[in-house]
Amino acid sequence: MKNYRIAVIPGDGIGIEVMREGIKVLESVSQLTGDLQFSFDHYDWSCEYYAKNGVMMPKDGLKRLEAYDAILLGAVGYPGVPDHISLRELLLEIRQGFDQYINLRPIKLLPHVQCPVIGQTPETVDMVFIRENTEGEYAGAGGIFRETSPEACAVQSSIFTRRTTEKVMRYAFELARKRGKYHKLTSVTKSNALNYSMVFWDHIFDELASEYADVQTEQCHVDAMAMYMIQRPQDFDVVVASNLFGDILTDLGAALQGGLGFAAGANINPERKYPSMFEPVHGSAPQIAGRGIANPMAMIWTVKMMLDFLGHESYGECVLSAMMKVLADPNAITPDLGGKGTTASVGDAICRQLHML
Amino acid sequence: MKNYRIAVIPGDGIGIEVMREGIKVLESVSQLTGDLQFSFDHYDWSCEYYAKNGVMMPKDGLKRLEAYDAILLGAVGYPGVPDHISLRELLLEIRQGFDQYINLRPIKLLPHVQCPVIGQTPETVDMVFIRENTEGEYAGAGGIFRETSPEACAVQSSIFTRRTTEKVMRYAFELARKRGKYHKLTSVTKSNALNYSMVFWDHIFDELASEYADVQTEQCHVDAMAMYMIQRPQDFDVVVASNLFGDILTDLGAALQGGLGFAAGANINPERKYPSMFEPVHGSAPQIAGRGIANPMAMIWTVKMMLDFLGHESYGECVLSAMMKVLADPNAITPDLGGKGTTASVGDAICRQLHML
Numbered sequence A, B: 001m002k003n004y005r006i007a008v009i010p011g012d013g014i015g016i017e018v019m020r021e022g023i024k025v026l027e028s029v030s031q032l033t034g035d036l037q038f039s040f041d042h043y044d045w046s047c048e049y050y051a052k053n054g055v056m057m058p059k060d061g062l063k064r065l066e067a068y069d070a071i072l073l074g075a076v077g078y079p080g081v082p083d084h085i086s087l088r089e090l091l092l093e094i095r096q097g098f099d100q101y102i103n104l105r106p107i108k109l110l111p112h113v114q115c116p117v118i119g120q121t122p123e124t125v126d127m128v129f130i131r132e133n134t135e136g137e138y139a140g141a142g143g144i145f146r147e148t149s150p151e152a153c154a155v156q157s158s159i160f161t162r163r164t165t166e167k168v169m170r171y172a173f174e175l176a177r178k179r180g181k182y183h184k185l186t187s188v189t190k191s192n193a194l195n196y197s198m199v200f201w202d203h204i205f206d207e208l209a210s211e212y213a214d215v216q217t218e219q220c221h222v223d224a225m226a227m228y229m230i231q232r233p234q235d236f237d238v239v240v241a242s243n244l245f246g247d248i249l250t251d252l253g254a255a256l257q258g259g260l261g262f263a264a265g266a267n268i269n270p271e272r273k274y275p276s277m278f279e280p281v282h283g284s285a286p287q288i289a290g291r292g293i294a295n296p297m298a299m300i301w302t303v304k305m306m307l308d309f310l311g312h313e314s315y316g317e318c319v320l321s322a323m324m325k326v327l328a329d330p331n332a333i334t335p336d337l338g339g340k341g342t343t344a345s346v347g348d349a350i351c352r353q354l355h356m357l
């Protein structure tokens, strides 16, 4: 019997609603398999917490999370709290503090889900993004010079270290080796304009490419990549990108997958020195929060990724199968997909499917 | 009789091929109207020039261009010459040197062109991007620290000045006022992660929004924007974005328009202190260069934008009408659109249509 301690941070808005379903699914998995147990500790760190305490999490927040096997995060963000506070002081703090330098984002169209791009199918939309997750454009370095004067300017510095860049690329090369598709790795660049950071990025990529001669490699400018993802998604297998480029392209990828309702993500510290964090990408969606209609698929997919990470890929696959069964029923799904389901009924239906597998 | 002096830089690859058609169209316009004349001076600055001379353009290049009424550029870039040389030392040099701080990119689906996104029409895909074009992420500031050591890192600094940011936004607000659609301006941001540059950007946008109270405003994170452009392009009218965000999103926009074959751009110095530069966005496309099959529509659209800028909007409209007539004939168009036309035959057909208007 394996017992995992999970820190749960539901956060704000629909984060709280979808988290319940994620936990429901994990509890079903636990019941069904009999060899896994989860103990969940809830943390109310959020924008509401900020309103009361003036901080997004306590000073010793990271310390309190350190000993967990994994962190599940719903979503943070709320009107009234500036995003650069709510996100930098919680989400980005954890990503950077726990050296979760890999952001893993599957861009996969599930069967029965409508892709907005003509002619695309689950076969053509099937790639994985490896996004650098702790530095680069998100380094947070810079300043604003004499903000209110006519001479005002702002400087925002991206910082790319060889150490992290190399580790992220190695992770991507290894994944390209392992994944069945084309053994192909696309590196997203913009070295025609970003004459230091992306030239540096390209050099490191070239160096590693010669070590991984069995992996087919390709370099693509971020602007062209955005276009190609629409024009020929079938050509991509594993994609490695900087923090910002990964952020932009994976949201575009979410559109290809049928919307943010399917955008699952994992923030991974591969050395397992610190806990990894699993979070759907959709955000707190204040405009639909409180109505019980948020699509919990992304959260549940995220839970699948956590199971994979903990070494239980076969259970992870069961969760994905159960999700696909539910997607096949046009009434079961949530309104964003044209159905009449609720957040809770989708979670329940997935648990029922799990029991029938 | 108005006489315009135009500097022509065909550049490399298909740049050279499409430029001929652009000039053909301008000569037709000149013949037809009788009140416009163009004199063209050709400059062979390109990667080939670089191979011979070790520089992309002569030292006094900018000086030689200074007195023209406009610059027409085909495309630069060639395998063997690193992009950060060919582009930074010619294209970006001219944009920055001539303070062409506005990059204007219409994202408009023309009739008879297939949009890859389900359900989109010329009515739903119709927006204009105003991209900052001289600074921001393209400032070229930074460095690489001890490149080959394990401690190596690269720093790339974005620099946003209030002066330019404000001018770009004002230009966008004025356009939103003038354009018929929704009088709406969307500002692309990422202030949840870029805690100096984009927070600064947002402050300036908020300031100006209160001055332009008749313009409906909206702020959207760049990642979400990429998704929304696919999910609901009809909601956008005028969009203002930084140099890099504009670069990425307008290429995505090109996909919506039916491909780079329709991506026209103008690099504008609104004060007319320096010449403005008109260029299609497609690049030199070495893989199809020399075969006479490149789609010249983007170049010809660019020529239309030059006519508009010179104050001849009605002739500009004629060029666009002629393009649309040619697009209606499935045989006339180039192979990228499924037709059998050549670069030259499309240019000829557009000139014929101009004569029939």
Ligand SMILES: CC(C)[C@H](C(=O)O)[C@@H](O)C(=O)O
Residues within 6 Å of the ligand: A087, A091, A247, A281, B192, B193, B223
């Ligand atoms: C909320 C925001 C800071 C975050 C990011 O930009 O990384 C989000 O968009 C994501 O992709 O996880």
Ligand SMILES: CC(C)[C@H](C(=O)O)[C@@H](O)C(=O)O
Residues within 6 Å of the ligand: A192, A193, A223, B087, B091, B247, B281
């Ligand atoms: C070629 C490149 C430097 C350029 C840019 O990034 O600005 C191009 O992509 C564009 O959009 O004009």
